Amino acid sequence: MSGLANMFKKDLKIILKDYKVLVLLFILPLLAIWIFAAGLSPILEHNTFVEPFKIVLVDNDGSAWTGLLATQLRNLEVVEKVIFADEEKARELIETQEAAAAIIIPEDLSESIDYWAPQAGKVMGSNLLYLQSQLVKNIAYVGSETVSSGLASLNVIYNIEAANGYAAEDIYKEINHAFEAFVNIVLNRKALITEEKFHNYDTNPVIFYALSLLSIFIMYSSIPCMKLLTDERQLGILSRLNTTPAKSWITVVSKLMLSFLISAVQFFLIIILVVVVGGGATVSKLGAMIPVFMATSLASGAFSILIAGISSSGSAADLIANLSILLMAVVGGSLYPLSSLPDSCRNLSILTINRWSSRGLLNAFYEGRSIETLESIGALILLAFIYLTAASLILSFKRRRVAG
Template sequence: MIRSLLVVSGHELRSRLRDGTALLLALVAPVALASLFGLALGGEDPPLRASIGIVDLDGGEFPTSVRREALATDELRDVLTLRDYDDEDQAGVAVDDGEIGAAIVFPPGFSDSVGAGEGGEVTVLTSDSTPLAGVIANSMVDQISALVEARTLAVRASLDAGVPADEVRLFVEENGAAGPTLTLDADPMAGGKVDGAVHYASGMAVLFAYLVVSTSTRGLLTDRQLGTLSRLRVAPVPRWTPVVGKGIVGFLLAMTSVCATWASSVLFFGLSWGDPLAVLALCGAHVLAATAITMLVAGNARTDAQADGYNLGIAFASGILGGSLVPLHALPDFLQALALFTPNGWTSTGLAGLAAGGDLASVAGPIGVVCLIAVVAGSLAALRFRKGLLG
């Protein structure tokens, strides 16, 4: 049984390598497109910008120092733009209209409240359409919260120690207990720029997985037209051998394509997709799902040309809906919801998380969902083959 499977797989692999189509789709096209995106979006300057509104209803020193420290932060020097607004309603309209990506609102008396050790809260306005600005604004507020907490604790400790109330503020400042300097070292922006080249390189790898696998699965329809499957039925081999053999070759070619695109982006442009083991596991699950889906298409198509058309449509529809071609956050809400029904959507989300510093555990969910899609599609394909091509 294993020998017959190896013979069928070896024959399929030689056929794909001889006609050149597999090599074109597996290596040349995705690597070339990923390289173009690397050249277009790579470089030293961050490809994204973030505009954040500041509503200073306090008028004290604290908002001024926050603004000064944020603009002086190395990670945000060429990324962040701050704009002033008179009140929260005006800033909210600007966020809704896309004029700014987020806004931070300092309430009246904030600096005095913090100086007296009574704490204080600021408000953050964000928009789903501009996630980078939201990340930066929330990171700034997290750091502000740390400053406020440190100052509050210092003031209370000074009062408990017997320092007169009118001397507490000066005492705290002279003893360096005003809290840490505002930095964004713990922010996802720190340690590297947000690189669109990573998104599009991985997107090309994910997209072409469908096209690469389809070069093998469509061969089942060709074999049916040529009578090869009929001859295999009377041979002393299991009926599922040609299906599994072609599926294995398609899977291996698609994984080779993904790895080649990944390696080229790393070697030529210095990009990082994240934890290698997690990337490999997630991409492997995606390729498995792509193989199952193209098998299902082959089982329902009447001709190889029809299968090619279906697979091409599915590949690009999944690529667009699933964030392989267009970032998910740039899509309307209802399309983002539809992305959850595609393996591309889960894979793109997982790869984005890995590029931001996630590990294997952080993508366990996406891997599980993509594998579930593969199992469902593969089971339906097996039933279809049993009733159709192999019946």
């Protein structure tokens, strides 16, 4: 134990000499959380993908139906203003980017609706404002499909009642009344998407990204210790330690302890941020988060040992570690919600540390389901075992090759 304590003191002195790196490791995570929360919160809120924009309504019909359509467009949050103009003026406004798109209503639209055969309108969009144009196109498409499906349903009802011997005048009057009520409901809708919430809480972007990115910061905190281990192996220090009573595993354990110490400081600072944002009620949830943090630190330390075993130099270890961590951040759902990633990424995320860490931390914070939290802890411990086993095999193979 004295050998381990001496080794830990030596490693700690080396790390403390480069105090600027430690300051960055402690400050940059807090800054990154604020930046991600401010920039990517629309992804979580699902309501501000684009800024409100102007659209042009070319009304060639001038009926009550088109008036209701204009009212509905004004009530949409994404529409800043509805501009009435002719088709030529609409093209000019789109070319100058004063409007994102234009909806062109054909002549005699109301008359064609009365005959249950509505004419098709057009949507003009802008190549420079593609996202906004597609949104307007989808709004128009959904509206037209809704009206068409309603007409088809009413037509089926008409045919069934006619086949059962109802008077044609009575059927026509009843169907027209039902159709008018249906179109009024469609045109008076104000929400594009109705979302049912299954939770009694709202996700705070700062807390979400703090807990999602914590594992990424923990993995980065292990890089200085990993480079120390790589340099010691390259200089032959580990080989010389094996010939002394202080075996090479002591320096490995020392690096893991140092990595855990740096991670603990990061965890403490991020939790302070979470408590400040979430309020005092969040303190009671910290107990369930600590085991997930410890398992994350273990998996991150094992991952750093694996990288140190693969790398031939400190610079190579630095490069491999940075690229691997960035890949995990993307695939594991730390930057973008995992549910929105393609199936290939979700399947690959099983092998990432941050997927299980963020899942366990978020579950411990919001849900408090012990079974799911234990599953995440178990997955992290399993990943640590896999990383350590792979590192042991690689280092053993390298020692045999050198000995041979």
